[in-house]
Amino acid sequence: MANTAIEGDLRSLERLIARVTLGEPAPLALWRIRLESILECGDLTPAERKHFVSIIALILMLERRAGRPNTH
Secondary structure (H helix, E strand, O other): OOHHHHHHHHHHHHHHHHHHHOOOOOOHHHHHHHHHHHHHHOOOOHHHHHHHHHHHHHHHHHHHHHHOOOOO
């Protein structure tokens, strides 16, 4: 995957996460699976790899939060 494609995807994903944190639904699992696939197969620099890992961790946290019943 070209560097510019990765950067574009990351920007799109960051916008998506911003929407989710404001309460709008989003396909988190699809992004997580895509990023995990790129992480496993991609030719990433150490900085890109670190960025992917941190975003995947954030998605996992959001998925767990979305799966909990709302207690408010």
